[in-house]
Amino acid sequence: MTETDMKLRVTPIGNGTVIDHIPPGQALNVLRILGIDRTTEATISVLMNVSSRRSGKKDIVKVEDRELKEEEVNKISLIAPGATINIIRDQRVVEKYTVDMPDLIVGVVRCPNPSCISNTREPIKSQILVKSKNPVILRCVYCEQPIAEKIADYLI
Ligand SMILES: Nc1ncnc2c1ncn2[C@@H]1O[C@H](COP(=O)(O)OP(=O)(O)OP(=O)(O)O)[C@@H](O)[C@H]1O
Ligand SMILES: [Mg+2]
Ligand SMILES: [Zn+2]
Incomplete structure (x- = not known):
């Protein structure tokens, strides 16, 4: 995690999923595709237009206490083809992969x-x-x- 995130942006999450490298402006569409709405009880952090060394700007979605399954998260590849999925356990990234478009x-x-x-x-x-x-x-x-x-x- 970057210094900036660590110190200022959001509290580190203990366990959950971070969806990183979402094109700027697409975070809410990511939530929609994942079916995350007002009925969802999980704590969700949405960061929009965060500066990124790789791409200028990006959005990030952090879902606490839920490890999103590859097949559900792959659906976002339609709008966020370069998104990275990070599984967090005990505050550390234990798994990382890029979304893959389903057939x-x-x-x-x-x-x-x-x-x-x-x-x-x-x-x-x-x-x-x-x-x-x-x-x-x-x-x-x-x-x-x-x-x-x-x-x-x-x-x-
Ligand atoms: N415990 C945590 N709580 C919340 N967010 C986290 C946590 N650990 C990592 N992240 C976020 O998950 C993403 C991936 O973390 P990582 O430490 O792998 O960064 P990175 O090296 O920049 O990864 P990448 O090469 O994929 O950009 C970053 O957006 C980071 O801020
Ligand atoms: Mg990074
Ligand atoms: Zn048709």
Whole structure:
């Protein structure tokens, strides 16, 4: 942890998960994708527009007393592809990995095609197929509509 974080920004957490290197402005979308909202009881710290040596500015999310599972956290790769996940135990980083884009993304982004069956009242969850990770090419499983639009605008 940096000196600045340690001394000024937030109290170190004993156990939990730090999501680091989130593009600036995306922290709230990260919370949304993770399903963290007012019903969540965990203590959450959100840092926005923190200066970063690597990228100028970044956002950080710290979730206390919860070790987020790789498959739940990978969903954020759509909006935060370079994010690093740090698992904290006894105030130390014991595990670190970069998010990996899943092959199929269920229930995270809406299909942009308004007449798609996944946008009707049918109890069908959106399913987006990742055709390619670099460049990112996404397609709706149901209607094959490509998703080229700004993904953050289509979050469920
Ligand atoms: N106990 C803690 N409580 C809260 N945040 C922590 C704690 N330990 C580390 N962090 C945060 O987790 C992130 C990763 O910590 P680490 O010490 O690995 O930093 P780093 O060496 O800069 O990592 P990276 O190379 O991934 O940028 C940083 O944002 C750091 O501030
Ligand atoms: Mg760092
Ligand atoms: Zn569709």
